[in-house]
Amino acid sequence: MPVAKPEPARKNAFQSTDAELSRKFLYYMALMREVEERIERRLYRQGKVLGGVYVGRGQEAIPVGSGLAARPDDIFFPSHRDLALYFIRGVTPKQVFAQYMGRRDGLTQGRDGNMHMGDLSKGLVAIISAMAASVPVAAGAAMALKYQGKDSVVFVYFGDGATSRGDWHEGINLATVQKAPLVLVCNNNQYAYSTPLDKQMACANVADRAPGYGMPAEIVDGNDVWAIYEAAKRAAAHARAGLGPYLIECKTFRMTGHSAHDPADYVPKDLFQKWSQRCPIQQLEKRMLDNSWASRQEIDALHQQIKQEVDQAIEQAEQSPYPDPSELLLRVYENEA
Amino acid sequence: MPVAKPEPARKNAFQSTDAELSRKFLYYMALMREVEERIERRLYRQGKVLGGVYVGRGQEAIPVGSGLAARPDDIFFPSHRDLALYFIRGVTPKQVFAQYMGRRDGLTQGRDGNMHMGDLSKGLVAIISAMAASVPVAAGAAMALKYQGKDSVVFVYFGDGATSRGDWHEGINLATVQKAPLVLVCNNNQYAYSTPLDKQMACANVADRAPGYGMPAEIVDGNDVWAIYEAAKRAAAHARAGLGPYLIECKTFRMTGHSAHDPADYVPKDLFQKWSQRCPIQQLEKRMLDNSWASRQEIDALHQQIKQEVDQAIEQAEQSPYPDPSELLLRVYENEA
Amino acid sequence: MLTSYVEAIREGILEEMERDPNVFLLGEDIGVYGGAFKVTAGALERFGARRVIDTPISESAIVGAAIGASFMGLRPVAEMQFADFISCAFDQIVNFAAKCRYRWNAPVPIVVRAPCGGGIHGGPFHSQQNEAWFAHTPGLKVVLPATARDAKGLIKAAIRDNDPVIFFEHKALYRKIKEEIPPGDYTVPIGKAAIHRVGRDLTIVTYSAMVHVAAQVAEIVAREGISLEIVDLRTLVPFDEATVLESVRKTSKVIVLHEATMTGGFGGEIVARITEKAFEYLDGPVLRVTAPDTPVPYSPPLEAAFLPDADKLLAKVRWLAAY
Amino acid sequence: MLTSYVEAIREGILEEMERDPNVFLLGEDIGVYGGAFKVTAGALERFGARRVIDTPISESAIVGAAIGASFMGLRPVAEMQFADFISCAFDQIVNFAAKCRYRWNAPVPIVVRAPCGGGIHGGPFHSQQNEAWFAHTPGLKVVLPATARDAKGLIKAAIRDNDPVIFFEHKALYRKIKEEIPPGDYTVPIGKAAIHRVGRDLTIVTYSAMVHVAAQVAEIVAREGISLEIVDLRTLVPFDEATVLESVRKTSKVIVLHEATMTGGFGGEIVARITEKAFEYLDGPVLRVTAPDTPVPYSPPLEAAFLPDADKLLAKVRWLAAY
């Protein structure tokens, strides 16, 4: 029974050839796309997923490029459009579907929904809803790694809108003063819910804020997984070398509403048009073909495989039971089972 | 009975000659110095002032230079080392002493202490203790002035340490997005309580943060009242013209402990030494003498006059009654007397 | 014509904007989008971007700016996208807004609107009912309407009030509650409870969405011969002690019902007032029916187990009635 | 040798740092300066800047960083310079720290120390007693020692606890309370109240500095033949209901005493628990003695009028004893 293709996750990305790496990129990006398609356009509409649904359609290159640039002992603080990070760390599509459907096999066993999930044993820290609240927490995790003399680094993810929060500022400021090994990955998709960038900040780029924290920053094409991968490598090397935080701003676009119930009427149609030309998955595929890293057949087979994998995962997730009401009171504190 | 010299406060600074203006500078700076000397080194030690005492010794040029650059219809949000702003707006030394001593004639009638005082009718907004909490509030006041079509501007004051707070970031970001008429005056005295600048921020200057908000900033000698005055004029003109916030970073030094109970042992002695050479009052006096804007005798007479004024104010303040316990429950809400 | 709870609030806000040019709105996605729950839909079109301000994601700055604008004579109505995010503005609310009048006689006439409550599968961060924090902060008024009529009257009263008002709108009521409301301009006084249902045997003191749970139970037990009186507090601060005590003196049995978690919830305050001031009238222990002391869980069976409902209340009503 | 409350806390912290290399401190001015109240004096000298971190003025980041470090296996002890500033870290505490274990099984073993309380002429922003906010947030433990002995034992227990603990140290006790404490290592269990004084006629349920006010009054009324029992809660959450109820069942009369303002204070919760679970034992109304619903005023006569004290308690004790 072929669940997923486990190799890409396991094999050390650092030793891959370009062709191998590009296949990993494609696998995780396509898997994220497919899983989120099902959640947003099927399960949610079927009423099987309740509550908020936020997806990263069009932004898959960001978690994938950065996530594969990280070492297995690095720590991830994903935001709400970074699903691929979970797959990279070995969380299964079944667990993700179960999480969204509020089932026992979800990472939170039904206690929280959607992307609000984590697993410390896999180096995945769950967000809370409050935008940018993860940033000081990630700063503290990075300080701890330094305290422990480890050379792992922390990757923390956030959107353009989250940069307006006080926590974003406080967390980065503390991390830079402490020279904590922190890689800051901004997905600048130009909107925060319905609010466009120019109502969110008066500077042109999130990266313009880096000098105010004495840290380097670079702006990358957020739809180019290779560019993100390379930038994340540089950022991680910087942080690992004890030089402190490093910001990567990925310019991209949210190819969907803010959440599943949002038709995004406020986004000029031509923007969707324009950015659909720059789909990170299609761009990667083109590059793979151009470089003969994979054939069309191989790519199609990969997509096929993913579809099957996802079909199966949904089936399994739907068999996962709901939590029992008797669990409600457990585990608010230690020793409450 | 000559209480204060009222002219400097009343006369429009905009029409003054340099000599006149320099005398106003000196008057307010020396008055602030004298009042705070009495509070910190006498009344506090005599147990007549209880609670926290924070003074602006060595930093008087900042509130005076900026305060006199403002128009009477501009709004001030002083921080805790900006006493002169109150005098510029017509609050009397007696009221200030009464405030510190918890008497009825203090601006808060004993309900709050020290610099936690305001008077909306004079365009003075009281701080709360939480550093930088005033910044978003000042942003809102500035937004309101724009809303009302007024061309007044808001001056908000804060220290270097306060810039680490989330509120500082959120307030400035909102103000810049909204192009609100806000002048940001930073007293960078290189310490926040016992914490030196390099433990507070990883950039060299507070001004380095301005590009991250798309606003102009300038760094001025915080002990040069004329330089601050000029910078504040530029800043106010910018804000008044509808161009949005403008940051002035005044480099200075706190010539005292953080508060009256703090001997500041953590400050290298030579720093006090070095900065005492740069006393803003002495520097101003030298310039006045060099330019023949005033004679030594005139200057001495001014100091003399201030001492008397202050003696008298203390006497009067000590006669101010304490609030009556029966007032405790009043005015938590409207219509509670 | 029936008006929903959300329409009632919208009407109230728009009427106040019409009436008073100093009233303006600020918050995240309230303009172009009309708000996450469409409470302010149409406001931008009608009043323009000057009076309907889409802000950055900065709850603390939103409340702070509201305070500052109120000092200049404006009457800001700030929206928190969810009540859960009000924690991000906590210092501005409890330390700045709440204390200015007391400290230096500076009124802070702002309204902070906060869509609260569970029942929409929002999980731990989109379902909170955190009014108790604010009810414990002198200087704030705390309002939680349960009906469309009250929602309109109270939002208008809140906007006209000269003190900071935290206005909790229950998300599950937005489109569920529909009723006839008086046409045009009216206010409902802040600080006055309502007798939602007159009864004889037992008083339920409650507020917000739980009023409807109490009403459900009242119908059921009426058939069993138990007559419930329902006191809808409507505002926690100022607390309408007189109305509560009057009902208690009449029925001699009380259950306090709220959706917030139990420990430290406002229910304790209500019980304490009753126990101190109507002790001799009590014919039985004062009970509380509340959510348990956990975060709000997401999964439907857990959320259902978490939320107080008719069954849970019913059991206590029957027990106490028989006491 | 007598140990003061502040020394007891310091000893507890330093011993834990000695015992466990994962324990570290972070906060404003806690290193070079030793903390605004010198609680951590000597820590930097002994353990170095790696384990004693002077932070920027960033309460939210201080708590956030503590949470993050705790995920990595460290045991952070964060200091708020004053409990009043904990509002600036509110979201991190109530939404991040409090809910991780419940949501995704991630323990958050942090301690947030908060010097609280009035009586030092600190005014509205240096005197707050705001424990009730946290007691209403499931997932947090809330500790408020009243004695030096408990302060040391509880700070050590807090540091070893695997849940987030908000540790309120009363500023007025730091140097006022001095007592013999057990030498060396000991802990006091979180969640256990203490019978501070055994009595017969009337129970005072209290905590933090007010324990000493109760003790004062107990001495006075003892001469009048009234025997007070004092329950020092020590921790509000977990709440030691059993000890409180046992005392109430014995004395049948209760006054709840706390320094926090009345409405929405934790006193209501205590009254509600008693009223629900020991109703039949009560020989009189359960009273509360608390600060009134105002900000904490600065001026000495106002502050004195604000703070609960022996006189205010005495009046209620006599009244209830005679009931």
Ligand SMILES: Cc1ncc(C[n+]2csc(CCOP(=O)(O)OP(=O)(O)O)c2C)c(N)n1
């Ligand atoms: C503190 C806070 N306020 C409001 C929200 C509601 N909210 C959820 S996502 C979002 C927009 C986030 O924008 P951005 O950070 O750019 O991320 P994106 O969704 O575009 O990836 C908002 C306003 C929130 N989650 N947290």
Ligand SMILES: Cc1ncc(C[n+]2csc(CCOP(=O)(O)OP(=O)(O)O)c2C)c(N)n1
């Ligand atoms: C939010 C908050 N945290 C801590 C404090 C305690 N505190 C008062 S002043 C101060 C230092 C302020 O430094 P800075 O902003 O540089 O101003 P300065 O005193 O140097 O003028 C601190 C830590 C506070 N007032 N507010």
Ligand SMILES: [Mg+2]
């Ligand atoms: Mg975005």
Ligand SMILES: [Mg+2]
């Ligand atoms: Mg400073």
